[in-house]
Amino acid sequence: MSNPSEVPDLPARLLSDPEMVAACHERDFAKVFVLVRRAGLYPAVIAQRIGQTPSRVGEVISRKRTFRDMHVIERIADGLRIPGAMLGLASREWEVQPATGPVPQQATPGPAPMPTSTIPGTDLDSILAVATGPRLSPSTLRALHSSIEDYWRRDDEHGGEVLRPAVVGQLRYVVELIKDAADDQYRRGLYGIAAELARLTGWTYFDARQYSQARTYFTEALQLAKAVDERRFMANVLACMSLQATYEDRPADAVALSTAAQDAARGHGGTPRVMSMLSMREAFAHASLNNRAATHAALAEAHRQFEQISSGDPDPAWVAYFDEPKLIVDTGIAHGRLGDARTAEPLIADALQREDARNQRGRAFHAYWLAATQLQRGNVDQACSTAALALETAASVGSERVMGHLRDFQAQLTPYSRQPEAATFQTRLRAALQ
Incomplete structure (x- = not known):
């Protein structure tokens, strides 16, 4: 490996790029190595500098393996001249001054706890344009909500991994706005927006099967929603956590979380559509336990609640996706989880024909x-x-x-x-x- 003193620094622009900061923060070395290519360091050169074989670096880039050993992570920092703080390490001997641009401050990977995080923002387009006038206004909140709706649309169409740096950046930007908000009305609105952004970030990690990171952001979303006593949104996050628990083979936890979600929403603005969705999460959890009676009871409750939906219901925007095709396909999946393929197949086939092709x-x-x-x-x-x-x-x-x-x-x-x-x-x- 090259002597660190002979290794040229990575460009300051790359080190302060929010995508690079986030990749280092998460120790996502596949992304780090891809981004480092921008500085002209290709896999063979990277391998030489960090003391690994080119094939091993290639396997990391293709996500067939990753690096977890601290000695290897230290060699990556020294070989590529990535400041230690960016990777959760102590400052390296070759560092003369702090890294150019803002970097995370905690010593271990994972998103920083709200509200002290220093993860920088990304290009915020219309959000910053709105905020250049009065610091806060109704149009600021509308623009932020609009951006969240757009993120979810793009997540459905293309997946969330490429969106994550922008979403995390916007989350930290909103957290900063909360600190400056004197009006309680704006503060409450910003807390709700921050909670939605944290849930979206957790969802992108869940969809990438990075469950530890997902859990951290879901927990942050719960804390933000709890700060303004937004019980319905807390129920929404708990439902996400219940679904994740089914994927982690923790069915008992999935049942407990789905029950807690219904308790949070019941009597606190849980519309029939919300309660139907939450009952479906409970059905998934019971199906993971192969508890047929409890699964069928939860499915019956989901359909009963759905039948009570009316056009005047004050549904939150985040539950709009739970329409009739979604109810039908989820019912089929619950039966499929129980091994009841004869019942499941026509339900899933019907819903697949009817659902939005953009998803x-x-x-x-x-x-x-x-x-x-x-x-x-x-x-x-x-x-x-x-x-x-x-x-x-x-x-x-x-x-x-x-x-x-x-x-x-x-x-x-x-x-x-x-x-x-x-x-x-x-x-x-x-x-x-x-």
Whole structure:
């Protein structure tokens, strides 16, 4: 490895780039190495400087492995001249002065606790344009809400990983606005916006199957919502945490979280649509425990609440996605989790035809579940064809969660691996994962 004293510094512009700061902060070395290319350091050069083989660096870039050993992380800091604080390390010997640009201050990776975080913002487009006049105004809050709606739309269409640096930057920007807000009305609105941004950040980590980071941001969202006693939004976050618990094979926790979510919303503005969505989360949790009676009871409650929805309900914006196709497809998935493929398949197929085509991740996810139920019923050719559709749709969305499901489907195909359709799908999936 080169002597650190002979290694040129990375450009200050790169070190202060919010995307680079966030990648270092999370010790996402795949992203770090990709960004370092901007300074002309390609994998072979990176490998030489950090004392690793080019193939190992390539595996990190392709996310087949990562670096966790502190000695290796220190070599990355020294070899690439990344200031220690950016990677949660002590200042390195070669550092003459603090890193150019703002960097995180805590000693361990993960998002800083609100409100003392120093993660810098990113380009805020219309948000900053609005804020250049009066520090706070109703139009500021409207612009912030509008940006959140746009983030969710793009998350549905393209996945959230590329959005995350901008969302985190905007979250920290709003936290700073809260400190300056003297009017209680604005403070309450900003707390709600910050809670939504923290939940969105947690969701992007959950969808990337980075569960520890997701949990940290979901917890921050809960704290922000609790600060203004926004019980409905607390219920929303608890529902997200319940869903994550099912993925982490913690079904008992999933049940407890879904129950807590309903308790938080009940009597505090929990509209029928909200309560229906929360009951569906409970159904998923019980299905993970293979508790058929409790799953069916929760599904019945979800449908009962949904039937009570009226056009005048004061639904929060974040529950608008839970429409009739979503109710139907989630009902099918709950039955699929119980192994009841005969009931699940027509429900999922019907909803898949009716749901918004712009929700690429949702369509890929639901196509997987349709394929899984078709395979349970022994329809191998049809299942592989549907899974190929899911794979094609997933290719346009950066969702490790969807790809994880497709790898599960590949494993389920093992008994049929000699059939041409199964072999074709497995070849396609391997190509997509390279």
